[in-house]
Amino acid sequence: MRVALLTYSTKPRGGVVHTLALAEALARLGADVTVWTVGRGGDDGFFRPVDPQVEVEVAPLPHLEGETVGARIQRSIRVLGTAFADRTAAGVAYDVVHAQDCISANAVPRCVRTVHHLDQFTTPELVACHERAIVRPYAHVCVSAAVAVEVEAGWGLRPTVIPNGVEAQRFVEAAADPGASEPWRRRFGRYVLAVGGIEPRKGTLDLLEAFALARRTRPELELVLAGGETLFDYRGYREAFDARAVELGVVPHVLGPVDHAALPGLVAGCAAFGFVSTKEGFGLAAMEALAAGVPVLARPLPVLREVFGDHVRYADEKRSMAAALLECVERGPLPGGAGLALHHTWERAARSHLDLYASLSARPGAAARRRDRSGPDRPAAARGPGRPAGTGTTRPACP
Template sequence: MHIALLTYSTKPRGGVVHTLALAEALAARGNDVAVWTLGRGADTAFFRPVRPEVRVRVVPFAARDGEGVGERIERSIDVMSAALDTDADVVHAQDCISANAALRRGIPVLRTVHHLDAFTTPQLVACHDRAVREPVALLSVSAAVSAEVEGLYGLRPHVIPNGVDASRFAAAAGPDAAPARDRWRSELGDYVLALGGIEPRKGSIDLLEGFARLRASHPCLRLVFGGGETLFDYRDYRAAFDARAAELGIVPTVLGTVDDDALPSLVAAARVLGFVSTKEGFGLAAMEALAAGTTVVARDLPVIREVFGDAVLYASTPEEIAFRIGSALTASGDVDRDAGRRLARAHTWDAAARAHEAFYRDVIGQTSSSGTAAHAPARTR
């Protein structure tokens, strides 16, 4: 099959990581795969090398001073739509921006809904809504998100779980990677790690509040944030986070985007991964942490229960977060790490690619037999 996968960024966000891994797995199975993305600023490539079998199309997207979030979203759609030129058998978008770009060009598009967000910016609301209602078919990476989409839109996406590069993160916990872990511990000491930046969906302030309750019993413990590259504007939330951190007398370490080669050892060296998002589609970062043998404290959400079962420690309030991190640090609340590693190994990108191939063939067959137009509503799966 000729497959075009669309994403909105070159940065290491969860949906982008998913896009690249899926593209490589599909290409390894003999498909012709191209990945289209926006290259903001001077970006001309993704955050990591992509296997040469996958063709990469980075659409230049220059920064504009003073541009608001809504304007930036609209321009992102316009720029990507104008550049998108593909006769692929399947065009598969991973986010609302790239889905809208294809729809605006009149291209029938499939869409993976990784999670549903509640936006207030009008352009984002419209982008999000159209990218659920108008694709020819929908996917999600968990049954919980699929059910949420059905409840709000009356359309039930087909579920294909994420894969995970478990061997890469397991290797970061092995003896050969000890020097890399030691470098992080030398720089950071004992630390609780959060990935994805400081933003509302990640529950960053709740994690901060929970961490503050641990200082008396763990005075040398540090709170570390990695990642956080996004098109969206979370300045108000970040200001609230910084103000609360100052009130609590906490100075978090904010690493920003972490080099892809260094990420596994950063995860493996952490005492705990704080994964207290208020919304998730699957929880790829948490699954990578389990592969590395790192204990995960996660918010108690239906999707996390579905994907992780008893492999993580659950907490929702700052008090619960503090208790669970504290118990993990003392091993009294530890989970079965071998079970976590087995769970991570069970989610392979090859299995995800095979499931996508079957879904693509089904959609192509149904579209061909029904003469589905470019703007037909998404089918319930």
């Protein structure tokens, strides 16, 4: 089976991590896999090495000074769509074209779409883009049942639920190797870690408030923030975060993206992992922390309760978050977390995807769908019932 997986970036964001790991697992099971992406600012490859069994196609997207977020997203769609159409016009055919986000779902005419989580947008240009990314694909995947329920409620669709895999062994090994985490502990001492950058969806300001309260009891704690590569402009939120940190007397260590090989040691070395996102599809970073034997604080979203059950501590406002952080630091992880992480393998996820692909190929009209999977984005698209463009209602997050 020949499969194209499309993603929006080469940077270490959750959807991109998912795409690469799924591609490699599919290839190990015998599929012929190509990953398509957009290379922003001169990137010609991903943030980590990719298994040579997987072909990689990067469509260059040069930086344009002063470009708005909306314009950058539209240009990303055009560039990826044109590159993909050129390749298919040259005779390359795929049995399945699977978009992992709304940018790539807009770039190709017909595809399977993974909806990782839903969010809200009000800009008409982006709302229309997001709507097309839901209604135009002919099949849908969600990585949790909670998000699948939201998609069904909003659009009347029935996504197939295939949970994420986790590269758990990397984090298990880091936890067992003192040398992996020792440089981070030497640098920061005892630290609370969050991965994903400083942005509204990650709830970083809430974590800052909770950390400041917890540090009144445990003044030796430091706050470390890793990751943060994004298409969006969160400068206003970052300025508010920085100002509030000064008011609270907290000096966070903001690392930005961390090298792929160094990340497990950073996670394994923390005293607690803060995962207080306001929207998530699965919680891959928190699952990695469980694999490393680290105690996790999570916001009690339905999706996170579904995925993590009783293996993490939950809190939803700054005082209860502070209390939960102190429990994490003082009492350690809850039982069974590492076992949960080890259960979520990429081989299991890849087999479920292959089963889905096979079922789609057996449906009436499958041959016509394959013939229609080339060409750049088409501006007109059907909308779901009762969902006019530009209403600002719940929409799939992009990316």
